[in-house]
Amino acid sequence: MQLAHAGLPARRKSKWWQSDLLKWLFVGLFSLATCYLIVLMYAQGEYLFAILTLVLVSAGLYVFANRRAYAWRYVYPGIAGMGLFVLFPLICTIAIAFTNYSSTNQLTFERAQSVLMQRQFQTGKTFSFTLYPAANQQWRLQLTHPDNDQLLISEPFSLSGNTAQTVKLAVENSEPGGERATLRDITLNRQALGQLVATLPDGGELRMSSLRQFSGTSPLYTLDQDGKTLTDNQTQIQYRPNPEVGFYQAINADGSWAKDTLSPGFTVTIGWKNFLRVLNDEGIQKPFVSIFVWTVMFSVMTVILTVAVGMVLACVVQWEALKGKAVYRVLLILPYAVPSFISILIFKGLFNQSFGEINLMLSALFGIKPAWFTDPITAKSMILIVNTWLGYPYMMILCMGLLKAIPDDLYEASAMDGASPMQNFFRITLPLLIKPLTPLMIASFAFNFNNFVLIQLLTRGGPDMIGTTTPAGYTDLLVSYTYRIAFEGGGGQDFGLAAAIATLIFLLVGALAILNLKASKMNFD
CATH class of the missing domain: 3.10.650.10 (MalF N-terminal region-like)
Structure with missing residues (x-):
């Protein structure tokens, strides 16, 4: 009481859930559970996941359990998220690029050897079989000898487990009682029957070789x-x-x-072979160079067209003499409100070469029906048209905001000098808009460099190129080309080569990001 009267604050009594004992108990339980998961991942061969989990959890426990690292509690979630969702996939992709990882080489050496050792080949006679129900939800196996139609019937066994089991066969004169199992029952229990070993009276072993037969087998x-x-x-x-x-x-x-x-093969490190294939294999080099040039052209043309259309429309809807400007603004921004995948699918129907409204209109007016999906030039033109429609509202909104920042005094002085609206646009509006738009234009270029959704939904990369060793199309971007190599390869899914190309794309986009940062710094200096 005297301390309280002296001006010193009385120490509050902490609640039971705020005690250090409960905190350390929770930390201990969480650590034990995490260690168990890490051991499981390591035992399953997921070494990278185990190491990543160990690092993130250890850092998290240190940050949240140590008062000295209190300030890092606000930074750690962002760093952990970046490491988990950005750095880790990037490291895995680069690591895969130096391997032969594919649909035929995706197992470890030990696993591939185990799969090969499990293969069997038929060495003895073939016995037809049927199943009969027994007591306690068990079954009895009946085999018919191929030479003398002798009946061999097993002891009761269960099909509920997934482990291998051995049953002994004995010669009997009559079939077991009950209704024999149907083909559907055998199909449902095929996995369990495949692990069943039937032992003949003379000691021979039979295994299931088809849905109706057991045969003598040996390791291949x-x-x-x-x-x-x-x-x-x-x-x-x-x-x-x-x-x-x-x-x-x-x-x-x-x-x-x-x-x-x-087959199957196993994953090995092959060094720079995937990168050298991109440079030396003509079946990959030619489509890669062609697709790279088209990717750059597509990104540049998209930026130019969307900025040009968005800037002109922004100037039009800001025009003082225009009536109903609010209505025009809403109508012009509507494409931005519709999900892009819906707009792309609608345009795919509109550009249909036989029944699309665009070709019907062009045929009625000019007597032409462009081959939008089979001719490379018209297919690329169609993609640029659709992407301009999807991208101009964003640029228009930006330009509308930037136009508000231009002083009216500049236009008044220009009007006194007798300048026309076109002269005002090119000498005042355009120079003052381009500078703040430059970082956004670079970001738009980087985004369209990897615009996978547009290509996949509209053309799937087609029309296809002929004479390539990897699936490639005239409208493929590097990202869609990588996807097709990874998942649509005719000779097998080549994840290693796809990862190598993805690594090259990362380097290109990373260079664009650095350029964007420098442009932004120059803009604000």
């Missing part, structure tokens, strides 16, 4: 003592892992590599 490959070489038990051909191509490859008698390979 045998692993040699070196732990890597596989021997084909049918042909006695030996296969060894080739680290240069990522496949088990046959070897000749002299130890050289033969042409035959085993």
Whole structure:
């Protein structure tokens, strides 16, 4: 009481949920749960995810549990988000670019070897089979001998588990009681039946070879003592892992590599080969250069057209003598309010070569029907038209705001000198608008450089180029070209090559970002 009267504040009694004991208890439980998840990820072979989780969680615990790092609590979520959603995918993409990762080479060496070792081939006779229900939701397997129609019936077993199990067969004179299983029942339990091993009275083993048959099978490959070489038990051909191509490859008698390979392959590091393919392979080099030039032209033309249309319309709707300006503004901004994918799909129907309204109108007026989707030049023109429609409202809104900042005194002085409206536009309006618009124009260029949605929904990159080793089209941008290589390749999905091209795109867009920052700095200095 004396301390309180002396002007010193009395210490508040903390609530139970605000105590340090509860905080450290929560931190401990969270740390244990996180450690368990990290161990699981590491055990599953997801090493990068395990390391990333360990780093982010450790940093988070230090920031939020240490009072000295209090100021970092406001910065950490942003840094963690950037690391998780920007840096980590970027690092993974660059890492994949130096590998042969594809639809045929996406397993680790150990997993690919395990898959090959699980393959079987038929070595004995084929027995037809049926299933009969038993007590306690179990089944009995009946096999019919192919030579003497002898019935071999198993003991009851369950199909509910996913583990391999062995059942013994015995000779019987009659079929088990009950209604035999239908083909639908067998199909539903195919996975469990595939792991079933039926043992004959003489000790032979049978496995399911089709939906109606069990056959004697043996492992197709045998692993040699070196732990890597596989021997084909049918042909006695030996296969060894080739680290240069990522496949088990046959070897000749002299130890050289033969042409035959085993699938699936495994992922290996191949260095700069994917980048060199872009530069040296003519089937990739020619479409890549052509698509790169078109990507730059598309981005530049889009910026020029959207800025030009947006600036002119902004000047028109700001014209004092124009009546109903508010209505015109709303109508001109409406395309910006409609989701872009809806507008693109509508334009795809309007540009339909046979039934589209645009071709019907052009045919009625001029007697022409342009091949919008099959001719490269008209397809590119169509894309520019649609993208200008999608992009001009944004530029118009920006220009409308910037026009308000231009002093009226400049136009009054120009009017006293007898300048025309066109002279005012080119000598006053345009120079004063271009400078603040420059950073936004560079950002628009970078955005359209990777405008995947427009190309994918409107043309899918078509019309396709002929004579290329990778899928490529005349209207493909680099980003859509990368997507087609990764997911639509005729010879298999080549994720490594796609990642290499994506890395090159990142470097180009990064250079544009630096240019944008420099332009912005020059603008505000």
